[in-house]
Amino acid sequence: MSEALLTIEHLNAGYGAVPVLFDLSLTVNPGEIVTLVGSNGAGKTTLLRALSRLIPAQGTLRFNGEDLLPLAPEGAFTRGLVQVPEGRHLFPRMTVEENLAMGAHLRRDKGVAQTLERVYSLFPKMKERRKQLAGNMSGGEQQMCAMGRALMADPKLLMIDEMSLGLAPVIVDDLLAILSDIRAQGIPVLLVEQDVFAAFSVADRAYVMETGRVVREGLVKDLANDPAVVDAYLGAAH
Protein backbone atom coordinates (compact mmCIF):
# COMPACT_ATOMS: atom_id res chain seq x y z
CA MET A 1 0.00 0.00 0.00
CA SER A 2 1.22 3.53 -0.74
CA GLU A 3 1.92 5.87 2.15
CA ALA A 4 -1.08 6.77 4.27
CA LEU A 5 -2.38 10.33 4.21
CA LEU A 6 -2.03 10.63 7.98
CA THR A 7 0.41 8.53 9.96
CA ILE A 8 0.57 8.69 13.73
CA GLU A 9 3.07 6.44 15.49
CA HIS A 10 3.98 6.19 19.17
CA LEU A 11 2.43 9.55 19.91
CA ASN A 12 2.54 10.95 23.43
CA ALA A 13 0.82 14.20 24.20
CA GLY A 14 -0.89 16.08 27.01
CA TYR A 15 -1.36 19.37 28.77
CA GLY A 16 1.76 20.63 30.49
CA ALA A 17 2.88 18.00 32.96
CA VAL A 18 -0.31 15.97 32.56
CA PRO A 19 0.10 13.24 29.95
CA VAL A 20 -3.11 12.24 28.18
CA LEU A 21 -2.12 10.17 25.15
CA PHE A 22 0.20 7.18 25.44
CA ASP A 23 2.02 5.48 22.56
CA LEU A 24 -0.84 6.09 20.19
CA SER A 25 -0.72 4.92 16.57
CA LEU A 26 -3.32 5.58 13.91
CA THR A 27 -3.48 5.99 10.13
CA VAL A 28 -5.91 7.49 7.68
CA ASN A 29 -5.67 6.51 4.01
CA PRO A 30 -6.92 8.55 1.06
CA GLY A 31 -10.65 8.15 0.48
CA GLU A 32 -11.40 6.67 3.89
CA ILE A 33 -13.80 7.54 6.65
CA VAL A 34 -12.04 6.55 9.85
CA THR A 35 -13.72 6.89 13.20
CA LEU A 36 -12.19 7.23 16.61
CA VAL A 37 -14.59 6.20 19.34
CA GLY A 38 -14.41 6.00 23.08
CA SER A 39 -16.02 7.38 26.17
CA ASN A 40 -15.68 10.82 27.66
CA GLY A 41 -12.12 11.57 28.73
CA ALA A 42 -10.51 8.88 26.58
CA GLY A 43 -8.29 11.50 24.90
CA LYS A 44 -10.03 11.82 21.54
CA THR A 45 -10.20 15.60 21.57
CA THR A 46 -6.63 15.77 22.85
CA LEU A 47 -5.51 13.81 19.81
CA LEU A 48 -7.22 16.29 17.48
CA ARG A 49 -5.64 19.17 19.37
CA ALA A 50 -2.23 17.55 18.94
CA LEU A 51 -2.91 17.04 15.23
CA SER A 52 -3.90 20.69 14.83
CA ARG A 53 -0.65 21.52 16.66
CA LEU A 54 -2.40 23.34 19.49
CA ILE A 55 -0.57 21.30 22.13
CA PRO A 56 2.97 19.81 22.20
CA ALA A 57 3.46 16.16 21.29
CA GLN A 58 6.25 13.59 20.92
CA GLY A 59 6.42 10.72 18.46
CA THR A 60 5.76 10.50 14.74
CA LEU A 61 3.16 12.74 13.16
CA ARG A 62 3.23 12.73 9.36
CA PHE A 63 0.64 14.24 7.06
CA ASN A 64 0.78 13.99 3.28
CA GLY A 65 4.47 13.01 3.47
CA GLU A 66 5.43 15.89 5.75
CA ASP A 67 6.42 16.03 9.42
CA LEU A 68 3.72 17.88 11.37
CA LEU A 69 5.53 18.18 14.69
CA PRO A 70 7.55 21.34 13.96
CA LEU A 71 4.52 23.18 12.58
CA ALA A 72 2.44 25.91 14.23
CA PRO A 73 -1.38 25.68 14.11
CA GLU A 74 -1.48 27.78 10.92
CA GLY A 75 1.04 25.43 9.35
CA ALA A 76 -1.04 22.32 9.95
CA PHE A 77 -4.13 24.20 8.79
CA THR A 78 -2.64 25.49 5.53
CA ARG A 79 -1.42 21.98 4.69
CA GLY A 80 -5.02 20.84 4.67
CA LEU A 81 -5.45 19.33 8.13
CA VAL A 82 -8.67 21.03 9.12
CA GLN A 83 -10.85 20.29 12.13
CA VAL A 84 -14.41 21.00 13.13
CA PRO A 85 -13.97 21.48 16.86
CA GLU A 86 -16.22 19.99 19.51
CA GLY A 87 -19.06 22.37 20.28
CA ARG A 88 -18.84 23.87 16.73
CA HIS A 89 -17.03 27.04 17.88
CA LEU A 90 -18.75 29.27 15.35
CA PHE A 91 -18.34 33.02 15.34
CA PRO A 92 -21.74 33.69 16.91
CA ARG A 93 -22.26 37.34 15.96
CA MET A 94 -21.21 36.82 12.37
CA THR A 95 -23.47 35.66 9.55
CA VAL A 96 -23.33 32.16 8.10
CA GLU A 97 -21.73 33.67 5.00
CA GLU A 98 -19.01 35.35 7.09
CA ASN A 99 -18.38 32.17 9.08
CA LEU A 100 -17.90 30.28 5.84
CA ALA A 101 -15.61 33.03 4.55
CA MET A 102 -13.45 32.65 7.68
CA GLY A 103 -12.80 29.05 6.62
CA ALA A 104 -11.20 30.35 3.43
CA HIS A 105 -9.56 33.27 5.21
CA LEU A 106 -6.00 32.18 4.32
CA ARG A 107 -6.79 31.04 0.78
CA ARG A 108 -5.48 33.18 -2.04
CA ASP A 109 -6.44 30.89 -4.94
CA LYS A 110 -9.26 31.50 -7.41
CA GLY A 111 -11.26 28.46 -6.31
CA VAL A 112 -12.94 29.99 -3.25
CA ALA A 113 -16.19 30.89 -5.05
CA GLN A 114 -16.34 27.37 -6.45
CA THR A 115 -15.81 25.83 -3.02
CA LEU A 116 -18.59 28.02 -1.64
CA GLU A 117 -20.97 26.68 -4.30
CA ARG A 118 -19.94 23.14 -3.35
CA VAL A 119 -20.61 23.83 0.33
CA TYR A 120 -24.00 25.31 -0.50
CA SER A 121 -24.88 22.25 -2.60
CA LEU A 122 -23.92 19.96 0.30
CA PHE A 123 -25.82 22.14 2.79
CA PRO A 124 -28.69 23.86 0.92
CA LYS A 125 -29.99 25.15 4.24
CA MET A 126 -26.83 27.21 4.70
CA LYS A 127 -27.55 28.99 1.44
CA GLU A 128 -31.05 29.87 2.69
CA ARG A 129 -29.63 31.08 5.99
CA ARG A 130 -26.54 32.79 4.68
CA LYS A 131 -27.53 36.23 6.07
CA GLN A 132 -28.49 34.87 9.49
CA LEU A 133 -26.27 35.21 12.56
CA ALA A 134 -24.66 31.87 13.30
CA GLY A 135 -25.39 32.16 17.02
CA ASN A 136 -29.14 32.29 16.37
CA MET A 137 -29.40 28.95 14.56
CA SER A 138 -30.35 25.52 15.84
CA GLY A 139 -27.68 23.03 16.90
CA GLY A 140 -27.97 21.02 13.69
CA GLU A 141 -27.68 24.12 11.54
CA GLN A 142 -24.70 25.27 13.56
CA GLN A 143 -23.00 21.91 12.98
CA MET A 144 -23.67 22.25 9.24
CA CYS A 145 -22.20 25.74 9.31
CA ALA A 146 -19.14 24.50 11.19
CA MET A 147 -18.62 21.66 8.72
CA GLY A 148 -19.15 24.04 5.80
CA ARG A 149 -16.61 26.44 7.27
CA ALA A 150 -14.06 23.62 7.49
CA LEU A 151 -14.74 22.58 3.89
CA MET A 152 -14.15 26.18 2.78
CA ALA A 153 -10.51 25.67 3.74
CA ASP A 154 -10.25 23.01 1.00
CA PRO A 155 -9.10 20.32 3.44
CA LYS A 156 -7.07 17.26 2.51
CA LEU A 157 -8.40 15.62 5.66
CA LEU A 158 -11.51 16.70 7.49
CA MET A 159 -11.46 16.01 11.22
CA ILE A 160 -14.77 16.28 13.05
CA ASP A 161 -14.97 16.25 16.82
CA GLU A 162 -18.23 14.97 18.35
CA MET A 163 -20.39 15.69 15.34
CA SER A 164 -23.53 14.23 16.90
CA LEU A 165 -23.22 15.91 20.29
CA GLY A 166 -26.56 17.33 21.43
CA LEU A 167 -28.31 16.73 18.11
CA ALA A 168 -31.57 14.88 17.43
CA PRO A 169 -31.09 11.43 15.84
CA VAL A 170 -32.81 12.49 12.63
CA ILE A 171 -30.34 15.40 12.25
CA VAL A 172 -27.42 13.07 12.96
CA ASP A 173 -28.63 10.78 10.15
CA ASP A 174 -28.65 13.73 7.75
CA LEU A 175 -25.13 14.70 8.76
CA LEU A 176 -23.89 11.11 8.39
CA ALA A 177 -25.30 11.02 4.85
CA ILE A 178 -23.48 14.28 4.12
CA LEU A 179 -20.23 12.73 5.40
CA SER A 180 -20.57 10.06 2.71
CA ASP A 181 -21.08 12.82 0.13
CA ILE A 182 -17.97 14.58 1.38
CA ARG A 183 -15.97 11.38 1.06
CA ALA A 184 -17.41 10.90 -2.44
CA GLN A 185 -15.95 14.29 -3.31
CA GLY A 186 -12.52 12.90 -2.45
CA ILE A 187 -12.09 14.29 1.06
CA PRO A 188 -11.22 11.68 3.68
CA VAL A 189 -12.77 12.09 7.12
CA LEU A 190 -11.53 11.37 10.64
CA LEU A 191 -14.67 11.29 12.77
CA VAL A 192 -14.34 11.45 16.53
CA GLU A 193 -17.52 10.23 18.20
CA GLN A 194 -19.06 9.10 21.44
CA ASP A 195 -22.05 7.78 19.54
CA VAL A 196 -20.42 4.54 18.38
CA PHE A 197 -23.55 3.32 16.63
CA ALA A 198 -23.74 6.42 14.46
CA ALA A 199 -20.01 6.41 13.76
CA PHE A 200 -19.98 2.74 12.73
CA SER A 201 -22.86 3.30 10.32
CA VAL A 202 -20.71 5.47 8.07
CA ALA A 203 -17.03 4.62 8.74
CA ASP A 204 -14.76 2.09 6.99
CA ARG A 205 -12.35 1.57 9.86
CA ALA A 206 -12.44 2.37 13.54
CA TYR A 207 -10.15 2.86 16.50
CA VAL A 208 -11.43 2.39 20.03
CA MET A 209 -9.74 4.53 22.68
CA GLU A 210 -9.69 4.11 26.43
CA THR A 211 -7.74 6.33 28.85
CA GLY A 212 -5.32 7.65 26.26
CA ARG A 213 -4.59 4.38 24.47
CA VAL A 214 -5.96 2.63 21.40
CA VAL A 215 -7.38 -0.67 22.69
CA ARG A 216 -9.03 -1.99 19.52
CA GLU A 217 -8.72 -1.21 15.85
CA GLY A 218 -9.91 -2.67 12.59
CA LEU A 219 -12.61 -2.68 9.98
CA VAL A 220 -15.95 -1.49 11.28
CA LYS A 221 -17.66 -4.68 10.12
CA ASP A 222 -15.24 -6.75 12.24
CA LEU A 223 -15.37 -4.49 15.30
CA ALA A 224 -19.16 -4.44 15.19
CA ASN A 225 -19.00 -8.18 15.89
CA ASP A 226 -16.22 -8.01 18.46
CA PRO A 227 -17.84 -9.03 21.77
CA ALA A 228 -15.72 -6.64 23.84
CA VAL A 229 -16.69 -3.66 21.67
CA VAL A 230 -20.32 -4.72 21.47
CA ASP A 231 -20.59 -5.07 25.23
CA ALA A 232 -18.86 -1.81 26.05
CA TYR A 233 -20.18 0.49 23.34
CA LEU A 234 -23.03 -0.92 21.32
CA GLY A 235 -25.15 -2.38 24.09
CA ALA A 236 -26.99 -5.67 24.31
CA ALA A 237 -29.67 -4.62 21.83
CA HIS A 238 -27.17 -4.79 18.98
Place this chain on the structure above:
Amino acid sequence: MVLAQILLNGILLGGLYGLMALGMALVWGVLNIVNLSHGALIMLGGYTVYYLFTLAGIDPFVALPIAMVVMFAAGFALQWGLLNLVVRSKMLNTLLITFGLDVVLTFAAQLVFTADFRTINPSYAGANFPVLGLTVPVVRLAAFCVAVALAAGVWFLLNRMPLGRAIRATAQNLTAARLYGVNPRKLYAITFGIGAALAGAAGGLYGMISNLTPYMGASLTAKSFVIAIIGGLANPFNVILGGIFVGIAESLTALYIGPTYTDVISFGLLVVVLVVRPKRAVRAA
Protein backbone atom coordinates in the same frame (compact mmCIF):
# COMPACT_ATOMS: atom_id res chain seq x y z
CA MET B 1 -30.27 80.79 20.39
CA VAL B 2 -27.66 80.37 23.09
CA LEU B 3 -28.97 76.87 23.68
CA ALA B 4 -28.73 76.02 19.96
CA GLN B 5 -25.17 77.30 19.87
CA ILE B 6 -24.28 75.29 22.96
CA LEU B 7 -25.81 72.18 21.42
CA LEU B 8 -23.84 72.73 18.22
CA ASN B 9 -20.62 73.18 20.19
CA GLY B 10 -21.40 70.02 22.15
CA ILE B 11 -22.05 68.00 19.00
CA LEU B 12 -18.87 69.17 17.27
CA LEU B 13 -16.74 68.55 20.37
CA GLY B 14 -18.55 65.26 20.98
CA GLY B 15 -17.52 63.95 17.57
CA LEU B 16 -13.91 64.39 18.61
CA TYR B 17 -14.64 62.75 21.97
CA GLY B 18 -16.08 59.82 20.04
CA LEU B 19 -12.91 59.53 17.98
CA MET B 20 -10.85 59.52 21.19
CA ALA B 21 -12.93 56.64 22.51
CA LEU B 22 -13.02 54.74 19.22
CA GLY B 23 -9.49 53.37 19.48
CA MET B 24 -10.04 52.41 23.09
CA ALA B 25 -13.33 50.66 22.29
CA LEU B 26 -11.71 48.73 19.43
CA VAL B 27 -8.83 47.50 21.56
CA TRP B 28 -11.14 46.74 24.47
CA GLY B 29 -13.62 44.81 22.34
CA VAL B 30 -11.08 42.72 20.45
CA LEU B 31 -8.19 42.26 22.88
CA ASN B 32 -10.14 42.64 26.12
CA ILE B 33 -7.56 45.18 27.22
CA VAL B 34 -8.80 48.37 28.89
CA ASN B 35 -5.87 50.44 27.77
CA LEU B 36 -5.11 52.93 30.53
CA SER B 37 -2.35 54.43 28.37
CA HIS B 38 -4.85 55.32 25.65
CA GLY B 39 -4.82 58.99 26.70
CA ALA B 40 -1.02 59.01 26.58
CA LEU B 41 -1.23 57.74 23.00
CA ILE B 42 -3.63 60.61 22.23
CA MET B 43 -1.07 62.96 23.78
CA LEU B 44 1.77 61.52 21.67
CA GLY B 45 -0.32 61.87 18.51
CA GLY B 46 -0.96 65.49 19.46
CA TYR B 47 2.73 66.24 19.86
CA THR B 48 3.54 64.44 16.61
CA VAL B 49 1.17 66.74 14.72
CA TYR B 50 2.44 69.74 16.70
CA TYR B 51 6.05 69.15 15.69
CA LEU B 52 5.19 68.25 12.11
CA PHE B 53 3.42 71.63 11.97
CA THR B 54 5.89 73.83 13.85
CA LEU B 55 9.18 72.26 12.75
CA ALA B 56 8.37 70.93 9.27
CA GLY B 57 5.68 73.45 8.38
CA ILE B 58 3.18 70.78 7.40
CA ASP B 59 -0.48 71.76 7.61
CA PRO B 60 -1.99 70.00 10.66
CA PHE B 61 -4.69 68.28 8.63
CA VAL B 62 -2.03 66.94 6.25
CA ALA B 63 0.08 65.96 9.26
CA LEU B 64 -2.81 63.90 10.71
CA PRO B 65 -2.38 60.89 8.41
CA ILE B 66 1.39 61.02 8.96
CA ALA B 67 0.86 61.01 12.73
CA MET B 68 -1.56 58.10 12.30
CA VAL B 69 1.09 56.07 10.48
CA VAL B 70 3.65 56.89 13.17
CA MET B 71 1.23 55.97 15.94
CA PHE B 72 0.20 52.77 14.15
CA ALA B 73 3.84 51.70 14.08
CA ALA B 74 4.27 52.60 17.75
CA GLY B 75 1.09 50.77 18.74
CA PHE B 76 2.00 47.70 16.69
CA ALA B 77 5.44 47.55 18.34
CA LEU B 78 3.97 48.06 21.81
CA GLN B 79 1.51 45.20 21.41
CA TRP B 80 3.99 42.90 19.67
CA GLY B 81 6.82 43.44 22.11
CA LEU B 82 5.03 44.08 25.40
CA LEU B 83 1.28 43.67 25.63
CA ASN B 84 1.19 40.32 23.81
CA LEU B 85 2.96 38.96 26.88
CA VAL B 86 -0.08 39.64 29.05
CA VAL B 87 -2.99 39.71 26.60
CA ARG B 88 -5.72 37.24 27.57
CA SER B 89 -4.35 37.03 31.09
CA LYS B 90 -6.32 38.44 34.01
CA MET B 91 -7.59 41.94 33.44
CA LEU B 92 -5.69 43.21 36.48
CA ASN B 93 -2.41 42.41 34.68
CA THR B 94 -3.31 44.41 31.62
CA LEU B 95 -4.64 47.26 33.74
CA LEU B 96 -1.38 47.35 35.69
CA ILE B 97 0.89 47.22 32.68
CA THR B 98 -1.02 49.84 30.70
CA PHE B 99 -1.16 52.06 33.81
CA GLY B 100 2.61 51.74 34.10
CA LEU B 101 2.96 52.48 30.42
CA ASP B 102 0.88 55.62 30.91
CA VAL B 103 3.22 56.84 33.67
CA VAL B 104 6.32 56.12 31.57
CA LEU B 105 4.95 57.82 28.46
CA THR B 106 3.73 60.84 30.43
CA PHE B 107 7.05 61.51 32.12
CA ALA B 108 9.08 60.69 29.02
CA ALA B 109 6.93 63.29 27.24
CA GLN B 110 7.58 65.78 30.03
CA LEU B 111 11.32 65.18 29.62
CA VAL B 112 11.32 65.50 25.84
CA PHE B 113 8.59 68.05 25.18
CA THR B 114 8.80 69.99 28.51
CA ALA B 115 5.73 70.76 30.57
CA ASP B 116 4.84 73.90 28.56
CA PHE B 117 1.34 74.15 27.13
CA ARG B 118 1.33 73.86 23.35
CA THR B 119 -1.34 74.63 20.81
CA ILE B 120 -1.43 73.67 17.19
CA ASN B 121 -2.26 77.03 15.75
CA PRO B 122 -2.66 77.17 11.97
CA SER B 123 -3.65 80.48 10.31
CA TYR B 124 -7.30 79.36 10.09
CA ALA B 125 -7.48 78.34 13.77
CA GLY B 126 -9.89 81.12 14.70
CA ALA B 127 -11.92 81.09 11.47
CA ASN B 128 -15.66 80.57 11.61
CA PHE B 129 -18.74 81.15 9.50
CA PRO B 130 -22.39 81.85 10.29
CA VAL B 131 -25.18 79.37 9.56
CA LEU B 132 -28.78 80.25 10.48
CA GLY B 133 -27.52 82.68 13.06
CA LEU B 134 -25.14 80.14 14.64
CA THR B 135 -21.39 80.45 14.58
CA VAL B 136 -19.62 77.40 13.15
CA PRO B 137 -15.90 77.23 13.98
CA VAL B 138 -14.04 75.82 10.95
CA VAL B 139 -11.49 73.73 12.84
CA ARG B 140 -14.11 72.12 15.10
CA LEU B 141 -16.32 71.32 12.13
CA ALA B 142 -13.34 69.78 10.31
CA ALA B 143 -12.42 67.78 13.42
CA PHE B 144 -15.99 66.50 13.62
CA CYS B 145 -15.91 65.48 9.95
CA VAL B 146 -12.57 63.70 10.34
CA ALA B 147 -13.94 61.83 13.37
CA VAL B 148 -17.04 60.66 11.50
CA ALA B 149 -14.98 59.73 8.44
CA LEU B 150 -12.56 57.66 10.54
CA ALA B 151 -15.48 55.94 12.30
CA ALA B 152 -16.88 55.08 8.87
CA GLY B 153 -13.45 53.76 7.90
CA VAL B 154 -13.32 51.54 10.98
CA TRP B 155 -16.84 50.29 10.28
CA PHE B 156 -15.89 49.49 6.69
CA LEU B 157 -12.72 47.71 7.80
CA LEU B 158 -14.55 45.59 10.39
CA ASN B 159 -17.58 44.71 8.29
CA ARG B 160 -16.45 44.66 4.70
CA MET B 161 -12.78 43.63 4.64
CA PRO B 162 -11.12 40.26 5.27
CA LEU B 163 -8.78 41.76 7.88
CA GLY B 164 -11.71 43.21 9.82
CA ARG B 165 -13.60 39.93 9.55
CA ALA B 166 -10.61 38.16 11.07
CA ILE B 167 -10.44 40.79 13.83
CA ARG B 168 -14.11 40.26 14.72
CA ALA B 169 -13.76 36.49 14.46
CA THR B 170 -10.82 36.52 16.89
CA ALA B 171 -12.80 38.66 19.33
CA GLN B 172 -15.79 36.29 19.15
CA ASN B 173 -14.00 32.96 19.35
CA LEU B 174 -10.25 32.83 19.79
CA THR B 175 -10.06 29.02 19.61
CA ALA B 176 -11.84 28.84 16.28
CA ALA B 177 -9.88 31.75 14.85
CA ARG B 178 -6.62 29.98 15.71
CA LEU B 179 -7.91 26.72 14.22
CA TYR B 180 -8.69 28.53 10.99
CA GLY B 181 -5.28 30.01 10.50
CA VAL B 182 -5.45 33.39 12.24
CA ASN B 183 -2.22 34.33 13.99
CA PRO B 184 -3.58 36.12 17.08
CA ARG B 185 -0.28 37.80 18.01
CA LYS B 186 -0.09 39.55 14.66
CA LEU B 187 -3.78 40.34 14.60
CA TYR B 188 -3.65 41.83 18.10
CA ALA B 189 -0.66 43.96 17.10
CA ILE B 190 -2.50 45.25 14.03
CA THR B 191 -5.61 45.97 16.09
CA PHE B 192 -3.69 47.83 18.77
CA GLY B 193 -1.85 49.70 16.01
CA ILE B 194 -5.18 50.82 14.55
CA GLY B 195 -6.33 51.87 18.03
CA ALA B 196 -3.14 53.90 18.49
CA ALA B 197 -3.52 55.48 15.04
CA LEU B 198 -7.06 56.58 15.92
CA ALA B 199 -5.75 57.97 19.22
CA GLY B 200 -3.06 59.82 17.26
CA ALA B 201 -5.61 61.43 14.96
CA ALA B 202 -7.71 62.42 17.96
CA GLY B 203 -4.64 63.95 19.62
CA GLY B 204 -3.79 66.05 16.56
CA LEU B 205 -7.34 67.39 16.37
CA TYR B 206 -7.44 68.00 20.12
CA GLY B 207 -4.26 70.05 19.86
CA MET B 208 -5.97 72.40 17.39
CA ILE B 209 -8.95 72.92 19.70
CA SER B 210 -7.34 72.84 23.13
CA ASN B 211 -3.90 72.64 24.74
CA LEU B 212 -1.33 69.87 24.60
CA THR B 213 0.49 69.02 27.81
CA PRO B 214 2.29 65.83 28.80
CA TYR B 215 -0.36 65.29 31.50
CA MET B 216 -3.46 65.51 29.34
CA GLY B 217 -3.63 61.74 28.92
CA ALA B 218 -5.14 60.62 32.22
CA SER B 219 -8.34 62.64 31.95
CA LEU B 220 -8.75 61.71 28.28
CA THR B 221 -8.33 58.01 29.13
CA ALA B 222 -11.12 58.40 31.67
CA LYS B 223 -13.36 60.24 29.22
CA SER B 224 -12.70 57.64 26.51
CA PHE B 225 -13.58 54.91 28.99
CA VAL B 226 -16.92 56.53 29.79
CA ILE B 227 -17.76 57.02 26.12
CA ALA B 228 -16.69 53.50 25.12
CA ILE B 229 -19.10 52.14 27.74
CA ILE B 230 -21.95 54.45 26.75
CA GLY B 231 -21.45 53.76 23.04
CA GLY B 232 -20.75 50.06 23.40
CA LEU B 233 -17.82 48.24 21.84
CA ALA B 234 -19.55 46.78 18.81
CA ASN B 235 -20.33 49.62 16.43
CA PRO B 236 -18.00 52.58 15.66
CA PHE B 237 -20.93 54.90 14.91
CA ASN B 238 -22.41 54.20 18.33
CA VAL B 239 -19.10 55.23 19.87
CA ILE B 240 -19.29 58.55 17.99
CA LEU B 241 -22.88 58.94 19.19
CA GLY B 242 -21.70 58.22 22.73
CA GLY B 243 -19.11 60.95 22.29
CA ILE B 244 -21.72 63.40 21.04
CA PHE B 245 -23.93 62.54 24.00
CA VAL B 246 -21.13 63.30 26.43
CA GLY B 247 -20.14 66.42 24.47
CA ILE B 248 -23.67 67.81 24.67
CA ALA B 249 -23.99 66.90 28.35
CA GLU B 250 -20.71 68.67 29.13
CA SER B 251 -21.66 71.78 27.14
CA LEU B 252 -25.02 72.03 28.89
CA THR B 253 -23.35 71.55 32.25
CA ALA B 254 -20.85 74.28 31.50
CA LEU B 255 -23.65 76.62 30.55
CA TYR B 256 -26.16 75.94 33.32
CA ILE B 257 -24.09 74.72 36.25
CA GLY B 258 -20.54 75.85 35.62
CA PRO B 259 -17.51 74.70 33.61
CA THR B 260 -15.83 73.10 36.62
CA TYR B 261 -18.63 70.53 36.87
CA THR B 262 -18.27 68.99 33.39
CA ASP B 263 -16.30 65.97 34.65
CA VAL B 264 -18.86 65.40 37.40
CA ILE B 265 -21.50 65.01 34.72
CA SER B 266 -19.53 62.70 32.41
CA PHE B 267 -18.60 60.38 35.27
CA GLY B 268 -22.07 60.65 36.72
CA LEU B 269 -23.28 59.39 33.35
CA LEU B 270 -20.88 56.47 33.65
CA VAL B 271 -22.35 55.47 36.99
CA VAL B 272 -25.88 55.76 35.61
CA VAL B 273 -25.06 53.61 32.59
CA LEU B 274 -23.33 50.97 34.70
CA VAL B 275 -26.34 50.79 37.00
CA VAL B 276 -28.99 50.81 34.28
CA ARG B 277 -27.37 48.70 31.57
CA PRO B 278 -24.44 46.74 33.02
CA LYS B 279 -24.71 43.99 30.36
CA ARG B 280 -24.20 46.45 27.57
CA ALA B 281 -21.17 47.87 29.29
CA VAL B 282 -19.26 44.61 29.12
CA ARG B 283 -20.52 43.35 25.77
CA ALA B 284 -17.62 42.64 23.44
CA ALA B 285 -17.24 43.48 19.76
